[in-house]
Amino acid sequence: MPDTLLPFALFALAASISPGPTNLLILAHAAQRGWRASLLPVLAACSAAAGIVLVVGLGLGDWLLGQPQVQRALGWLGVAWLSWLALQMLRSADTPVQQAQARRFGPGAAAALQVLNPKVWWMAVAVIGVFASPTRPIWLLALVFLLVALPCMATWAWLGARSARWLQAPGTVRALHRALAGLLLVSAWLSLL
Template sequence: MSQSLLAFLLFALVSSISPGPTNLLILAHGARRGMRASLAPILAGCGAAAAVVLLVGLGLDELLARHAQVQHMMNWAGVVWLSVLAWRMLRNAGQPLDSASGKPFTALDAASLQVINPKVWMMAVAVIGVFAAPSLPIWQLALVFLLVALPCMTAWALLGVGSARWLSRPGRLLWFNRTLAVLLLASAWTAVLR
C-alpha cells in the first residue's frame, strides 16, 4: 500500500466518522427506526458524498468557484434545511421511539443533504487538492472514500440502535433528541459562518 493511499485512507476515516449533520441524523434514525430502516439512507448518503468527491475531481469545484453565488446559495440552502430538521427534532424530542410520528430520514433526504452539506464540499475539495495524483486517480479516490464511509456511517446507525433501549425512558429520550438537535444546528451553522 502506497503512503499516499494510506494517508488518504486516514483522511477518509476521520472525515467520515466525525460528527456531522448526516451522521447525527443517521444516529437518531437508527435509534428511532432501527438498523434495517437505516440501510437505504446510509447507502444513499455515502454514495452521494463519494459522488461529490468524483464531481469535484472532474472540475465542478472550478465551476462553482467561478459562480460563487451558486455555492453561497447551496450553503444557505443546506443551513436552512438542517435548521428545519433540527426544529423537527426538537418538536418531537419527547415522542416515544416506537411512535410513528415524525418523518423518517429517507435515502433521498440523506443524498440531498450530502449534496448541499458544506462539510462534504470542503472535504471533497481537500481530497482532490491534496490526494489526487496519477498514482491515485479521481475515480479511485471516490471509490475508496465510499468504501471507508459506509462502515463509518453504519457505526453511527448502530450506535443509535444500541442506545434505543437506554432511550426508552422519556426523560433520556427528550435530552438525547434535544442534544442532537443542538449539535445539528451547531454543525450546520459553524460550517457556513466560517
C-alpha cells in the first residue's frame, strides 16, 4: 500500500471498527445465527458503504452539500429507521433464541441500512473532502475502504458468534438486546448532532 494511503487506511479503520448501528446489528445477528450466516450481510454492508464513498466522490457529495433539506431528510429517515430497528430489538429481548433465529438481518437489509445511515454519508463526505486527490482517485479510496471495512465488520460478527455460548440463559439474551438497542438508539440520534 502506498504511503499516501496510510492516513486514509487508518481513518477507514477507525470508521469501520467503531461501534455504530450496522456493527451492532451484525453483532446481534451473529449472536443469533452464527458467524457464517453473517458473512453475506457483512459483505453487503461493506460494499454499500464503499459504494457510497464512490458515488459521493463522483459528485453526489457536492450536490448533497448544496441541499440542506435533502441532508435533513436523509438524517431523519435514517434515524427513524434505526429507531424502529432498536424497538424491534427491544421487543425481541424476551424472545427465545430459537424463535429469534427465524428473523434474519439479510444482505439487502444490511446494504439498505448503510444507505439510510447518516454516519456513512458524513463519513463519505469527509473521505472525499480530506483524502481525495489526483494521486488518490476516488475508486481507489472506495476499494481501500472496502478492504479495511470487511475485516472490521467481520470482527463484530465473530464477537457476536463467540458470545452465543453465554447467551443461552434468557436473562443474558434480554440484557444483550436491551444494551444493543440502547446503543443503537444513542448512535442513531447522535448522528444528527
